[in-house]
Amino acid sequence: IDESVRAYWAERGPESCQNMNVGFQASERAYKHQKCRFSKSHFKRKMLNGEYIERPWLLYSSSTGAAFCFACRIFSNANTQSNFETGFSHWKHATERMREHENSEHHRKAMLTYVSLAAASGRIDTELQKQFESECSYWTEVLRRVVSVVKFLAERGLALRGASDKFGRTDNGNYLGILELISEFDPFLKSHIEKYGNAGSGKPSYLSSQTCEEFIQLMGDCVLSEIVSEVKMAKYFSISVDSTPDVAHVDQLTFVLRYASPEGHSQERFLKFLPIESHTGEALCATVLKVLEEMGIDIANCRGECYDNAANMSGVYKGLQAPMKELNPLVEWVPCAAHTLNLVGVNSVNCCFETADFFQFVQNLFNFCSKSTARWKVVTDGLQPNANKRIETLKSLSNTRWAAHADATQAVHINYANIQKSLKNIVNDTNQNAAIRNEARSHKLETAFMCTFWHSILQRFEKASAALQSVELDLCTAVDLVGSLREYIGGLRDQFDRFESQAKKLSPTVSQAYRVTGRRSKTPKTFVGESATSTKVLHQCFVVVVDRLLSEINHRYIAYDNLNNTFGFLNNFSGVTVPELRNKASHLQSKYSADLEMDFVEEIVQFKDFIR
Template identity: 30%
Template sequence: MKLGHLADEGYKDWKNISRCLSLHETSKDHIDCMTSWIELERRLRKKKTIDENIQVAINKERGHWKQVLKRIIAVVQRIAKNNLPLRGDNEKLYVENNGIFLQLIEMIAEFDPIMEEHLRHVQERSIHYTYLGPKIQNELIQMLAAEVRSLIVAKINHAKYFTVILDCTPDASHEEQMFFVIRCVDDSENAIAIEEFWIGFLKVNETSGLGLFTELKNILNNLELDIDNIRGQGYDNGSNMKGKHKGVQSRLLEINPRAFYTPCGCHSLNLTLCDMVKCCPKAMSFFGVIQCIYLLFSSSTKRWKIFKDHVQGLTVKPLSQTRWESHVDSVKPIKDQTSKIRDALIDLANISDDSKIKSEAEGLTSFELENFEFMFGMVIWYKLLYEINIVSKFLQAENMDIDIVIRQLKGLISSVQEFTESGFDQALIEAEHIASEMGIEPIFREKRIIRRKRQFDEINSEDVTQSPKESF
């Protein structure tokens, strides 16, 4: 039996195998096979095989698609970085309102030959996959988000200990969503700094303490973050979050007693201001007038033009519904430009054909802007909101330091105490100055005293009467 048939038929002459192997190594068949193998190895190393042309075409096609995807990813990345929508009313190339994504692709094609060639194939329908549709856009956004999230998680794992911050708000589709923020020490750069990383929005169906805590545990498990490494938790003052027995903070403390809970300082300050205003009818009336002035001018382009003709400085602004300390931005334009805004209201009342608008403008002029009590309250509220807004900005700073905040709060308390002692007279002087510039008499208007009917067994004593100034 020939040794060449060993693989097919086997070999059994083991006594003569050495001689047969020597004969086989010098045979023509073995030399031809070894020559072919060495030649193939050399061609494979130099990529000179029989399918060289096919491989060149494949590599060229691969390189082309790689360059196309690099440009598409860059476009998606820039649009997402600026929080802009990708798609428009149409998803076809070179049509109106086809969205920012396709518009940028078309612009790149004007200067880039690779993208120009790609769009030419798309227009000619010579390729089936274009990588320009909404599906690939969403996939690229998800891939980019996953990459960013993985880098954030790596930093958090490197820091080991972290703080969780949660808050809920309804979105435009009236569904409850909870944003998830993690705060940790980032020492990856040269300077060590405290960083806050927004992880994402979590859709929640159950807003109770148990439901929100379950969502928190699920996202931590998905990110492979250990709940035992939490060293802080910060929420607002809602009962489902700060609840002593069934809130999120208490449920987390049951698992991890070292997760110290700190309520949101800005939210606490905001609630304090809300309670201050609700317990004072004059304050509620004052801010109602501020909002009415804004709505009266902003509800019509013609009325807004009248306002701009008289007021060239700061424009009136609406009252914020969530951040009370920002009311200072609504009070400041009226305080600094009271006479000009009064002139705009008078002009509006004179030229308006709408009886309702005319009545509102005259009422705001006569009973509010020309009322010394309104001016006095405006001065007081501006001073108060200005000081509180400074403290609120410190509380919202990323590099907030507890010592600085304590100093700011102490300064705010001392300012309030100083104002209660001597601020009334100072504000009165400032209000009188504004009134004199507007030609308004700086007096507090007399109001009719409503006397309660006495019962027959009540002591007939004289009521203690206060002057309008003392009452204010």
């Protein structure tokens, strides 16, 4: 067999000569007490977890009544030939011999040769595109335009209907309006609208609101059905749920599934909104199980669950993850990367009075300036552009979006002196009443210190949070991001003097002494060169916040690190030695012994060589 023959079959593949649908009478062999023959079931291999995997390499010859290996017959370079190259016909032990053959080193090398040649010819992972019919009927053309308009509006979340259902009116909504717009450039649609647009009931036009709503429902059903089919084909999946109230004050549970496509790409699909009344872990679990049961998706194939860090979702004992883990021990809980740093920041702010007071000051400052156009102009005119020649105006905090704290703090930090100067101008304005003057004077060293301290932290948090929300984020990167943030926070404990020095330099008019408010407490011991108030800020505020931040991050980091120890090597073959790879693969196979064959370890090692 020369290279031209191999190239020909690499492009054509084994499908044309497998002979899966012929009779197998010629393969019948008589043994001592029974007769055996080749069976169509031999073209599939039953895995340990119950899945059936195609054997694309297996060929059947009607003339000889024997089975052959497509890859070994054409692409093998071995000196010795196996039975599947010369013709296998020992059907009594066919299943065992086929399994032994496809796990042999001889067969795997032949398959690698075939796959490499097939990939070079562009045959792998391609599907023939179905050609559209050259001619379509009149009503098919009408419906094609209707579907396009409905899909366009649905993708963008735009309203379809208006106050009127009549063509020619300006209040007939987006659906009819876009059809009218298209008809200006489409003679076919223009003719149809003129003939059937306002024909009235009893005359079909397929442009009515009823047709529109039917297509919306059909499209939704088709999309949902396709997602469920993909999940079942992938078999293994993970779930992600979260709840939020809608505009009607009904709590809606968002249900999302994540799975792998046949090409190996991760897919994350929204399924539906579910109105809920109870937020307990048991009630949420019952809702999740009900949805999966309705769709025919087996919870036994669930391998992951991802929620925010709320107690009713991620709580070890009473959160949603607990009953899910009890139903299926193989379900791994993954903290939501997008919510992780949000919860870390929120919990850390509430641990210290001075921190809460600082962010209240930031919000009050925004409210104070934004409530008056005159005050807003005074403050804004005094701001200087940043490095990007862009003026950072004052910004409001957000109850749900922690990144807003970074933006608001940065706006105050980079223009601290200018804001102080603008506030002083407002104070000196005799037209302002006493309340406004008192609010304008609300600045002290504690505020400058907190501004410097939190600005440094929040800028790192914002960058890490943005990276953690990336669609292409993988587990190893998430662990590295959270780990680097943990190291950064841990190194801040000895940086009090640096932050204090920077705070005093923020503005020439900033107070050089602390005036700490809050609960009375025992004054800690001071050392030479330290003031009592400085030590109080250090021990009751700075250290408390740093320790709380570190504790919150450690809690999330441990969860990610445990997952990375189990699965991380799958994203980093090049950085793992073969012995270490065998050890990690063996650990993964033993953990998922019902899903992974014993050959998994050797397959992983061979895969490392293949992608090298």
